[in-house]
Amino acid sequence: MNLNGRIAELPKEVKLLIGAFLIVLSAGYFTGFRFVNETTENNPKGIQENYLGNEDDLEAEVMKFKKPKREMLTIIHTHILSMAVIFFILGGLVSLINLKSGIKKALMIEPLFSVLLTFGGIYLMWLGWHFMRYIVMLSGILMTTSFIISVIIVFFQLFKKKTGKN
Template sequence: MQLNGLILSLPKEIKLLIGAFIIVLSIGFYTGLLFVGETSSANPNGIEEQYLGNEDDEDAQVMRFKKSDKEMLTLVHNHILSMSIIFFLVGLLVSITRLGRKLKLFLIVEPFVSVILTFGGLYLLWAGMLWMKYVVMFSGILMTLTFTFSVLIILKQLLQKTSS
């Protein structure tokens, strides 16, 4: 079965379903990023403070405490499971777009690496490996860029006329 470019020949109803799904999924994804920006200042030190607390910082405007074992395990568990499902579904859709093989493989595989680095990195940061805040920041940015690029490719190809 030829998958490359299959999205171009799907019936309008299926294209509409995929488009609606991708738009709603993107709203949820980017809302999560807004939450990250609000809670961690979207910088390495803000990430560290969010998970390790800031009780020692007398100048802190908002007091934060180190996350508990249960909070961290819940956060890592929930995010790895939900993000793996999100990227599995997006990867399936990317697999039926018309793209070069290497780019397609990168867009399909990279988000899973970033999910492990981001949320595994948060756990390791919380456990005391402070340099992981930079890995978390980089992998989170890469995951977001990959998601955005994948979504744009999917939407663009959904809007194209049926390929002959």
């Protein structure tokens, strides 16, 4: 079954629902992104300090302590589950747009791998694999880039005027 470009065939009410969903989803995603910036300053050292603390840094402006195991498991569990659902739904919408197959597959699958790398990497970093802070940052950048590109393309194809050809 070819789903390429089928988003244009959806009823207007469904398109409005999807458009509203994308706006609300983006508001939530970027609120979370803002929170990450506040807690990590979007750099590898900040990522590590957020989870492992900075008690050894006598010049730190804000004292942070290593997160306990239960808190780490809660953070990882909730983020992996919720982001899997987010990217599954967004991937389903991407499957309906008109786009080259390879790019479409990348936008559908990459963020799911990035979710595992990001939050699995955070846990491994917490366990002592400090180099994972770089993997966490890179996978987070890839995940956010995929999110932005997917939302923009879906949104614009959703409300693109239909042409006469099928």
